[in-house]
Structures are given as structure tokens and as C-alpha cells.
Amino acid sequence: MGYGVGVSLDLPSPLALLGEVAVRRADFVLLMTVPMGRGGQEYSPKANSRIAEFSKRFPEVPIWVDGGLKADNILAARDAGASGFVVGSFITDSRNPLEALKRLREILD
16 A cells, blocks of 8 residues: 655645645645534535635645535535545444445545
8 A cells, every 4th residue: 555645734724825845745735625623514615716726726736625525515626626535524423424435436426
């Protein structure tokens, strides 16, 4: 199994905080789509525009997203430019976590 090293950016932090050199040397960037600190938060309305802005500036850098992801917003995150998804509460709070994961995969396929 391989490994990767990424750079993470909290939702309130400006994208400009990510230095170009660091981003281009990272294997991926993790953009938080909620403020860091607690689970179960709602996906931010400004998340998709941040994802799209970063994707446009650095199209070669894979974007992972974390926070508030669920069946009704994961496709919009992907369409904005995200290629990796860290999903917590939608799966862990589900009555059937495996079914919740399967549903997300079906949406993304």
C-alpha cells in the first residue's frame, strides 16, 4: 500500500494561505467544507465555490473534501472539482452504515 502527503486548509482560512510550492509538492489537498472541530456540521454553502476556485488554479492537484458530506451534496462537491471524500456522520449515524456507503458510491458512479 502506498502513501501520500497532503496539505489541509480549514474552511475560514483563505485559499491564498496555501503556498504554491507546498501545493504543487503535495500529493493532494484536503479542503475542509465545515469549520474544523466537531462532527455532524452542515456542509457550507461556500464550499463548492472554494473547491472550484482551487481546482481552476491547480487542476493537477487532487482535491479531497471533508465535512458535512451526504447524499444530497456529494455530487455537487465532485462536480466542483473534488475527487476524494471524507465522510463521517452520514455513514456513522446511519442505521445501516454499509448501505449509506453504497448509496454514496452509487451517486458518484
